[in-house]
Amino acid sequence: MEQKTIYASDISEAVESLCVSAAFDLPEDVQASLERARQREASELGRWALDKIAANTTIAHEERMPLCQDTGLVLVFVELGQDVRIVDGRLDDAIQKGVAKAYKDAYLRKSLVDEPLFERVNTQDNTPAIIHYRVVAGNELKITLMPKGGGSENMSALAMLKPAQGIEAVKDFVYNTVVNAGGNPCPPTIVGVGIGGNSEYALELSKIALARPAGQSNPNEAYAELEKELLERINASGIGPQGFGGTTTALAVHIEYFPTHIAMLPVGVSLNCHVARHKQVVL
Amino acid sequence: MSDIIKLTEPFSPEAFSGLHMGDMVEITGTIYTARDAAHKRLIDALEARQGLPFEIAGSIIYYAGPSPAKPGSPIGSCGPTTSGRMDAYTPALLDAGLIGMVGKGPRSHEVIEAMKKHGAVYFAAVGGAAALTAQSIFEAEIVAYEDLGPEAIRRLKVINYPCMVAIDPSGHNIYEEGPRRFAQ
Numbered sequence: 001m002e003q004k005t006i007y008a009s010d011i012s013e014a015v016e017s018l019c020v021s022a023a024f025d026l027p028e029d030v031q032a033s034l035e036r037a038r039q040r041e042a043s044e045l046g047r048w049a050l051d052k053i054a055a056n057t058t059i060a061h062e063e064r065m066p067l068c069q070d071t072g073l074v075l076v077f078v079e080l081g082q083d084v085r086i087v088d089g090r091l092d093d094a095i096q097k098g099v100a101k102a103y104k105d106a107y108l109r110k111s112l113v114d115e116p117l118f119e120r121v122n123t124q125d126n127t128p129a130i131i132h133y134r135v136v137a138g139n140e141l142k143i144t145l146m147p148k149g150g151g152s153e154n155m156s157a158l159a160m161l162k163p164a165q166g167i168e169a170v171k172d173f174v175y176n177t178v179v180n181a182g183g184n185p186c187p188p189t190i191v192g193v194g195i196g197g198n199s200e201y202a203l204e205l206s207k208i209a210l211a212r213p214a215g216q217s218n219p220n221e222a223y224a225e226l227e228k229e230l231l232e233r234i235n236a237s238g239i240g241p242q243g244f245g246g247t248t249t250a251l252a253v254h255i256e257y258f259p260t261h262i263a264m265l266p267v268g269v270s271l272n273c274h275v276a277r278h279k280q281v282v283l
Numbered sequence: 284m285s286d287i288i289k290l291t292e293p294f295s296p297e298a299f300s301g302l303h304m305g306d307m308v309e310i311t312g313t314i315y316t317a318r319d320a321a322h323k324r325l326i327d328a329l330e331a332r333q334g335l336p337f338e339i340a341g342s343i344i345y346y347a348g349p350s351p352a353k354p355g356s357p358i359g360s361c362g363p364t365t366s367g368r369m370d371a372y373t374p375a376l377l378d379a380g381l382i383g384m385v386g387k388g389p390r391s392h393e394v395i396e397a398m399k400k401h402g403a404v405y406f407a408a409v410g411g412a413a414a415l416t417a418q419s420i421f422e423a424e425i426v427a428y429e430d431l432g433p434e435a436i437r438r439l440k441v442i443n444y445p446c447m448v449a450i451d452p453s454g455h456n457i458y459e460e461g462p463r464r465f466a467q
Contacts, residue, residue: 043465053409056411056412056414059414060413063414065353065414065417066413067360067411067413068413069348069413071350107350107359108350109351109359109360109433110432111348122433124432150364151388182388182458183388184365184387186411236466238462238463238466239462243389243457243461244447244457245457245461245464246465
């Protein structure tokens, strides 16, 4: 494979533009999914909420305003082709620089504090982004960016189940996590589920699941079936849009799985609010 | 859906007494933004018997931390944040005279009991519809805790701010009763 040179400044620019677009432009897959929900929602208050959400999508796009004031903590998945050579700067710095510039110049909210416990002083530029790196074959650099708000992220959960508890315990844990979250994570949500790996990787998988286009099934048929079953059960809970009661609590359930230890059955759940921001670029 | 009820300043428990869970309302007047860090400071001030930076009696607090205003706009996007994080602070503020809250998501039993005692109302706005809600905010001015950035307390002038009565003064709670209606 021929080596490719990528300039750090081009990475910064790409990340900046992903941040801005994520804040203003709801992904089309999420828009389509919300529109389908609006057509079939049984609750009047639920439809009221979905109408407001649709109007908001248009205003944010046209006025170049953030869809949600919480423009999130920026989560970045990097797939770095091993034949890529980055010049004129470090990859990590380039990404952080792009985030900082976007949040300053596009009037996005700076929502990060420098340490969690004592002073909690705002970092003023919404950095640091949290970045996960994977080195892959090829000479491309793929960046997936998911700014995620605090309201939905606070509802994340992890269970280290016993293999003997099996599939029913997995279903109950996912269902209970969504139901206990109620109206807090801004439903209708997208439910990301990571099964397998270990504790931290199960949660990472649940985030990777959220990056998938809304409603795209897992290619494994058994897991796709489980996604469908969980979605039906979650939407029968009655929580509904914003927790007001209704038939749309989630737009989709996305499951990712990974090999795990003979003693383990880890399950991570992450909820994304209806402002399910995910943007991607390949350099 | 029932007609939209217009609520205009001055706000009072008497004016709120006819509101029922599920009513659609539009608020016009002055409301104050405050969220996590600002609430902590308000409670510290109450405990130290210091004055609060705005008149809490008869006021409405909006749980919100807006995105920065673009030049020429009074405010950036400004939707509600999760109200439950303020539950620990809310009964003391209701005792001090707060009568209305705008936010998103359920409240604790303690908050609802304090609301019933004081005839207060909890309004739900649509979380995540922040560019839309900013359209009903016409003035914004920081009145305290500027160092908190998005969490500073802001005095907002709103006109026809759309929301819904989520918990009414008698304690009827949409987050309990709504889902129960649709549970299959």
